Each structure stands twice: as structure tokens, then as C-alpha cells.
Amino acid sequence: MKKHNYSAGPCILPQEVFEKSAQAILNFNGMDLSILEISHRSKEFVAVMEEARALVLELLGLQDKGYQALFLHGGASLEFLMVPYNLMKENGKAAYLDTGTWASGAIKEAKHFGETVLVASSKSDNYNHIPKQYVVPTDADYFHCTSNNTIFGTQMKEFPEIGIPLVCDMSSDIFSRKLDFSKFDLIYAGAQKNMGPAGATLVVVKESILGKTGRHIPAMLDYQQHIAKESMYNTPPVFPIYASLLTLQWLKKMGGIEAIEKLNDAKAQLLYDEIDRNPLFKGTAAIEDRSKMNATFVLNNEVHTETFDKLWKAAGISGLTGHRSVGGYRASMYNALPIESVQVLVDVMKELEHKI
Amino acid sequence: MKKHNYSAGPCILPQEVFEKSAQAILNFNGMDLSILEISHRSKEFVAVMEEARALVLELLGLQDKGYQALFLHGGASLEFLMVPYNLMKENGKAAYLDTGTWASGAIKEAKHFGETVLVASSKSDNYNHIPKQYVVPTDADYFHCTSNNTIFGTQMKEFPEIGIPLVCDMSSDIFSRKLDFSKFDLIYAGAQKNMGPAGATLVVVKESILGKTGRHIPAMLDYQQHIAKESMYNTPPVFPIYASLLTLQWLKKMGGIEAIEKLNDAKAQLLYDEIDRNPLFKGTAAIEDRSKMNATFVLNNEVHTETFDKLWKAAGISGLTGHRSVGGYRASMYNALPIESVQVLVDVMKELEHKI
Structure with a gap:
């Protein structure tokens, strides 16, 4: 029996992805070869890369708008430094919003390249909300934010209107909700939430913002090089792509995104309604900033921990333990998690209430 | 029927790797979860990472000698810049041997960081041999070489004795032959030849050479950070690992390597003997520098190209076309290629001889 997989990432993917990719490892595309042993320059894999790049732009509504989609190595953490390398001028500066562990990791890397302006931070409240009312300096080279904070269960609902390039780490909520993606100049995301397995990194960049820093950029870190080589500057991570x-x-x-957003809304509502109704639990994030991807909550009385943990494990739920920075529980409800799995969790929460 | 896969990389892997990894995608380790959907922090994947890192050192004979094995993102191309970032002092210099396309790519990236001394190059001969008799400056921060040149079919048989750190890109021949690996201070290799599928990168580094440059290194490019985090600084490429x-x-x-080297020697001898015997063919690399991984050869008379291509394709051979820089044919005989596949190729070469 498959588990109800609430893992925060790598995370649940659609069952047909598991079945089709397992088949491709045995015999890809009728080639009598495994997807793991073919050249990345073969016409069969070039077709995979091209379809994936085009489908990203189609799903985001960004075709013919001057954007390029790239599948790179390195995870979002490598983007933390590729962004300033490619966008921060020599002696320039960049503005950052600090909404959690990953946002602050991005800031740390940017400091190697120049001045960083922290426009706001919710660190002193253990990142339990998204700062608002901040001012983005118009003379910065770009503004960087993190759309969803997996660890703290918060999500940006609005993005500032600014006159400088808007850069967003969407690792944990890309493809989960409709946004006007054309407001963003650079979006990046590690694959391992809503897009695929760990080992591939998506970058969607508006070409017109590149090539303006005056920096010499090592080839592997240069978006323009990756664009020129059609996302095959070096051997790409074939299977993750x-x-x-x-x-x-x-x-x-x-x-597409419109349809999946409705399902994600329904899943989030089902769980948050129970968190708010059930007197045994409370949510940890500010209500207006709650993430629809990652719901963080705690028991009001920790004495019930052992009983609750036994109940959800017995129900076939896995990956519900909260991150050590917040404690309690984290239910990650990515695109591929069926609403039936959320119902199982809600039932277990009700069962605990009746039991004690 | 499986093909005789001569692809230069990504390349053939053992059949049992395809079967076991396809199974792990459906249900890993009896967890009722796919290897693609489990957390990299789960005890099951931490065990995979630890076993892989330990097995690398065991196979190379480097246990308890001050080395660390890391599985990183980015391919060898990212190592081209991580090596100077971590080893070249501010205002320092590094020495490089230019034996082909990848060696020259490594040199190009190092130039972003400081002075590079080119100790020798075979570029003017289209890299058909390995330069010898070169002098490595003793005041360089390290010496970098490429052990095997896939495109040109050459392989270093000896490595210089030098008093400075010896760095080697072994992407295309690691784990294929016995060497005294303790003579090297840093070895790196993209996985996609003898180690696994594309998307993982192996770095084996002697810890004592690190931390001496005075540079501020972005965390994702810092070997010491990766060592401190036990090769999990960020989400690793789980499936490729x-x-x-x-x-x-x-x-x-x-x-182990000793046994596989004997098989590799037998495969290389079988094919090179036929290249040298058959009057229709000739090898393109200097005989003393011939690679046992990649045999490059051409038809003496190109008029036979169509006939030969039909014959090998009909025999179920794939991936034999040479790289555009050399032309002709390239037979890549990595560890997992059975000697039976080499015999099929030799038989086809003989058949061509009898046919015309």
C-alpha cells in the first residue's frame, strides 16, 4: 500500500511519473536502451529537453514574452550565487526580503558579490509571517524574494510593484497557483517539490535583463552561456529532467496551473479548517500568510504527542514531523498529494480529539 | 534485444543497475515509497550516501589516508571553477596540461581566478598525443591534468612527480584501472561514464590541501562546507547518487578495480589489434597514448563509410560515430561494456574487409 506522503521535499510525485520513469530505465522510447545510458546529444534526449523547456513556458503563460527556460544543475542553492553573479553590477547592490532559512541563505551568498540591502525580515518572530510595508530601493540592481517558506509554512500572497528586476525563488510553490508570472524577471526553483525529483533546477529568465553587470562570469555560472547552448552547456542531469x-x-x-490550484485550495482549506476547529491543535504561521503548500501546526498540549504520532503512523501517513526550527508538525501538500490523503490526516486529528 | 552500446557518455551501465534502480523507483527498500519521493534526510537515503562515499574510498584504496569523498551537483564543468576557487591563492597561479577539449575548458575557467601556466599542449596536433617532458613550476598552487580524453582517444599512462598538489579530472576513466590514487590530492569526475548516470559529480579530496587560499568562497562552491555537511549541504541529486x-x-x-582493469585490457587489446591488423582502418591517437576507454579510428578510404555504417548498425551497435573534432569512429569501452560487444564490432570490421 502506498503511503500518504507528506514529505517536505523531495516529495510525492504523480504515480504515473514513477511508472513511466521506471519503464524508461528499462527501455526508453523503444530504443532498446535505458534512459540512463543514452547520449544527452541523442535526438531522443534533445527532444525531451526541448519539450520540457517549452512546456515550462506554456504552463507559466510566458511563451513569446522574451523568456528562456533552462534546466540546470546545482539546486536553488547554486542559484543563490548565480543570481548576483549575473545581475549585480560590479560595486552594485541588491535588495533582499528575509522570510526564512532559504531567503537568508540567498542573502549570505549575495554578500560575496556586493552590498545587500535587507528591506525587511521576520526573523525575530521565528519567521511566522511575511513582512509587509517595506520599501525597495529603486537604485538596487534587483529585488529578491522567496515565494513560499517550507520550514515556517508561510507564503507570499502579493509581490511588490517595483521598477527594478524582480527575482523570486519559487522552489516550493512553482506550478501550484496562478500568478502573473510576467511580473517576474527571473524565477528559479529546485525541481524536488512540484516539478520532479532532486537533481534538476529550473531557471526562467527574461533575456533582456542579462549581460549588464560588467562582470567576468565563469561559463558554468553564466545564464547567457546556458541559453546559447540551449541548456546543454555541459551534460545535463538527464534522468531528473x-x-x-x-x-x-x-x-x-x-x-494546468488553474486546475491544480483549485485542488490545492481545497486541500489547504480542508486541513486548515480542522487545525482551527480542533481544540487540540493550533497553526504556527500568521493566518493571512499561511502557505497552501506547507501547513505547520502544533499540539496545544505536548502530552498528546505520543498518542497522535502513533495514530498518524498507523494510518499510513509519512513525513509529518515538523522541521526542528519550528517543531510540531508540517503537512506538505504538493500538487501530487491527493485530497484523500488530506482527509486521512483530518480524520486522524478528529480521532485524537475523540480519544482523549 | 539490448544494443551494443558504445556511447561516449552518458554510457552503458551494468544491467543490474537498470533493474534495481527501476525497482527502487516503484518501491525503495520496502518503504512503500519511491526513491524519487523520499526525503534526502531520511535514514534510508543517508545510508545510501554514506555507503557510496565509503565505497569510493575503499575501491580507490584511500581509506584512512586523510581523504573525503563528496557527491556534488554540477558535473566536471562546475569543478573547473571550484578547483581554482578552493586551491588558487589570491594573486596565485596554477599549472595546467592541455590534452584536449575538457582540459582546455578547465584552463579557461581557471583564468577567471588568476594566472594559469600552460606547461604543455598537444593542440597543434589536434590532441592526438599526450605531451611529455614538460616542467611543472614548483611555485604554482597546484597542477591540473585530465587523465583520459574521450574525444581524442588518448590517456595519460604516467603522472608527474611534483612537490605541489596534483589535481586530476578523471571523469572518463575513474574506476577503470589501478593507479596509486594517493599520489593525487584532488580527483573529480562526472558520474556518467564508469560510475553512474548523469547528474552526480564525484570529488575525492585530501583535506589537508584545503583552506589555504585566503579567498571568500560561496558556500555551494566550498569543499570544506560540503565536507562539514557530509555531502548534504543542499538537497543532493538523490537518484543519480x-x-x-x-x-x-x-x-x-x-x-574491484584490479579485476575490471583486466577485462578492460582484454577489450582494448581485442579492438586495437583489429584496428592495427585490418588494412581498411587506422587509429588516430599516438599508439603509446591510446586510451583503453575510448578507441578512435577512421577508415583509410572514406568510400567505405556507408557500407561500414550499415554493417555495424545492422549488428545492433549504437553510439560508434566519432566526435566531430576527430571524425571517423569512437568505440567507448567503459567498465560495463561486455567483451562480447567488442567481439561483435571486431567481427563487423572483418566482415567489411571480406566484403570489399
């Missing part, structure tokens, strides 16, 4: 394509194809078949 | 572990386990079961 193929499994990402399968996930994107599944999303398109489901009706 | 798992498939690499399966490949390393297979190699150990086969008898």
Missing part, C-alpha cells in the same frame, strides 16, 4: 518532463506533462493533462 | 551506489556495488562484486 526526464522525470520533470513527465511531471509537467501530467500537470498539463490535469488542466 | 543511488544509481551510482548500485554501480559501485557491482564493481566491488566484480572484484
Whole structure:
């Protein structure tokens, strides 16, 4: 029996992605070869890469708007330094919003390259909300924010209107909700939440913002090089990209972002309603900033911990333990998690209430 | 029917790696979860990472000698810049040997960081041999070389004795032959030849050479950070690392590097003997520098190209076309290629001889 997988990432992917990618490892595309042993320059893999890049732009509504989609190595953590390398001028500065562990990791790396302006931070409240009413300096080279904070269960609902390039780490909520993606100049995301398995990194960049820093950029860190080589500057992570394509194809078949957002809204409502109703639990994030991807909550009385943990584990739930920075529980409800799994969790929360 | 896969990389892996990794995608380790959906912090994946890191050192004979094995993102191309970032002092210099396309790519990236001394190059001969008799400056911060040149079919048989750190890109021949690996201070390799599928990168580094440059190194490019985080500074490429572990386990079961080298020697001898005997063909690399991984050869008379291409394709051979820089043919005979596949190629070469 498959588990109800609430893992924060790497995380649940659609079952058909597992089945099709396992088949491709045995025999890809009728080639009598494994996807793991073919050249990345083969026409079969070039077709995978091209379809994946095009499908990203299609799903985000960014075709023919001057954007390029790239599948790179390194995870979002490598983007933390590629962003300033490519966008921060020599002796320039960049503005950052600090909403959690990953945002502050991005700031730390940017400091190697020049001045960083911290426009706001919710660190002193253990990142339990998204700062608002901040001012972004108009003379910064770009503004960087993190759309969803997996660890703290917060999510940006609005993005500032600014006159400088808007850069966003969307690792944990890309493809989960409708946004006007054309407001962003650079979006990046590690694959391992809503897009695919760990090992591939998506970058969506508006070409017109590149090439303006005066810096000499090592080739592997230079978005323009990756664009010129059609995302094959070096051997790409072939299998993670193929499994990402399968996930994107599944999303398109489901009706795209608009359709999946409705399901995500329903899942989040089901769980948050129970967190707010059930007297045994409380949410840890400010209500207006609650993430629809990661719901963080705690028991009001920790004495029930052992009983609750036994109940959810017995129900086939896995990955519900909260991050050590927050404690308690974290229910990650990515695109591929069925609402039935959320119902199982809600039932267990009700069961605990009746039991004690 | 499986093809005889001569692809230069990504390339053939052991059949049991395909079977076991496909199974792990459906249900890993009896967890009722896919290897693609589990947390990299789960005890099951931490065990994979630890076994892979330990097995690398065991197979190379480097346990308890002050080395660390890391599985990183980015491919060898990211190492081209991580090496100078970590080893070249501010205002320092590094010495490089230019033996082909990848060696020259490494040199190009190092130039962003300081002075590079080119100790020798075979570029003017289209890299058909390995330069010898060169002098490595003793005041350089390190010496960098490339052990095997896939495109040109050459391989270093000896490495210089120098008093400075010896760095080697072994992407295309690591785990294929016995060397005294303790003579090297830093070895790196993209996984996608003898170690696993594309998307993971191995770094084996002697810890004592690190931390001496005075540079501020971004965390994702800092070997000491990766060591401190036990190769989990950020989410690692989970599946490529798992498939690499399966490949390393297979190699150990086969008898390790010593045993596989004998098979590799037999395969190379079988093919080179035919290249030298058959009047229709000639090798393109200097005989004393011939690679046992990649044999490059051409038809003496190109008029036979169409006939030969039909013959090998009909025999179920794939991936034999040479790189555009050399032309002709390239037979990549990595660890997992069975000698039976080499015999099929030799038979086809003989068949061509009898046919015309």
C-alpha cells in the first residue's frame, strides 16, 4: 500500500511519473536502451529537453514574452550565487526580503558579490509571517524574494510593484497557483517539490535583463552561456529532467496551473479548517500568510504527542514531523498529494480529539 | 534485444543497475515509497550516501589516508571553477596540461581566478598525443591534468612527480584501472561514464590541501562546507547518487578495480589489434597514448563509410560515430561494456574487409 506522503521535499510525485520513469530505465522510447545510458546529444534526449523547456513556458503563460527556460544543475542553492553573479553590477547592490532559512541563505551568498540591502525580515518572530510595508530601493540592481517558506509554512500572497528586476525563488510553490508570472524577471526553483525529483533546477529568465553587470562570469555560472547552448552547456542531469518532463506533462493533462490550484485550495482549506476547529491543535504561521503548500501546526498540549504520532503512523501517513526550527508538525501538500490523503490526516486529528 | 552500446557518455551501465534502480523507483527498500519521493534526510537515503562515499574510498584504496569523498551537483564543468576557487591563492597561479577539449575548458575557467601556466599542449596536433617532458613550476598552487580524453582517444599512462598538489579530472576513466590514487590530492569526475548516470559529480579530496587560499568562497562552491555537511549541504541529486551506489556495488562484486582493469585490457587489446591488423582502418591517437576507454579510428578510404555504417548498425551497435573534432569512429569501452560487444564490432570490421 502506498503511503500518504507528506514529505517536505523531495516529495510525492504523480504515480504515473514513477511508472513511466521506471519503464524508461528499462527501455526508453523503444530504443532498446535505458534512459540512463543514452547520449544527452541523442535526438531522443534533445527532444525531451526541448519539450520540457517549452512546456515550462506554456504552463507559466510566458511563451513569446522574451523568456528562456533552462534546466540546470546545482539546486536553488547554486542559484543563490548565480543570481548576483549575473545581475549585480560590479560595486552594485541588491535588495533582499528575509522570510526564512532559504531567503537568508540567498542573502549570505549575495554578500560575496556586493552590498545587500535587507528591506525587511521576520526573523525575530521565528519567521511566522511575511513582512509587509517595506520599501525597495529603486537604485538596487534587483529585488529578491522567496515565494513560499517550507520550514515556517508561510507564503507570499502579493509581490511588490517595483521598477527594478524582480527575482523570486519559487522552489516550493512553482506550478501550484496562478500568478502573473510576467511580473517576474527571473524565477528559479529546485525541481524536488512540484516539478520532479532532486537533481534538476529550473531557471526562467527574461533575456533582456542579462549581460549588464560588467562582470567576468565563469561559463558554468553564466545564464547567457546556458541559453546559447540551449541548456546543454555541459551534460545535463538527464534522468531528473526526464522525470520533470513527465511531471509537467501530467500537470498539463490535469488542466494546468488553474486546475491544480483549485485542488490545492481545497486541500489547504480542508486541513486548515480542522487545525482551527480542533481544540487540540493550533497553526504556527500568521493566518493571512499561511502557505497552501506547507501547513505547520502544533499540539496545544505536548502530552498528546505520543498518542497522535502513533495514530498518524498507523494510518499510513509519512513525513509529518515538523522541521526542528519550528517543531510540531508540517503537512506538505504538493500538487501530487491527493485530497484523500488530506482527509486521512483530518480524520486522524478528529480521532485524537475523540480519544482523549 | 539490448544494443551494443558504445556511447561516449552518458554510457552503458551494468544491467543490474537498470533493474534495481527501476525497482527502487516503484518501491525503495520496502518503504512503500519511491526513491524519487523520499526525503534526502531520511535514514534510508543517508545510508545510501554514506555507503557510496565509503565505497569510493575503499575501491580507490584511500581509506584512512586523510581523504573525503563528496557527491556534488554540477558535473566536471562546475569543478573547473571550484578547483581554482578552493586551491588558487589570491594573486596565485596554477599549472595546467592541455590534452584536449575538457582540459582546455578547465584552463579557461581557471583564468577567471588568476594566472594559469600552460606547461604543455598537444593542440597543434589536434590532441592526438599526450605531451611529455614538460616542467611543472614548483611555485604554482597546484597542477591540473585530465587523465583520459574521450574525444581524442588518448590517456595519460604516467603522472608527474611534483612537490605541489596534483589535481586530476578523471571523469572518463575513474574506476577503470589501478593507479596509486594517493599520489593525487584532488580527483573529480562526472558520474556518467564508469560510475553512474548523469547528474552526480564525484570529488575525492585530501583535506589537508584545503583552506589555504585566503579567498571568500560561496558556500555551494566550498569543499570544506560540503565536507562539514557530509555531502548534504543542499538537497543532493538523490537518484543519480543511488544509481551510482548500485554501480559501485557491482564493481566491488566484480572484484574491484584490479579485476575490471583486466577485462578492460582484454577489450582494448581485442579492438586495437583489429584496428592495427585490418588494412581498411587506422587509429588516430599516438599508439603509446591510446586510451583503453575510448578507441578512435577512421577508415583509410572514406568510400567505405556507408557500407561500414550499415554493417555495424545492422549488428545492433549504437553510439560508434566519432566526435566531430576527430571524425571517423569512437568505440567507448567503459567498465560495463561486455567483451562480447567488442567481439561483435571486431567481427563487423572483418566482415567489411571480406566484403570489399
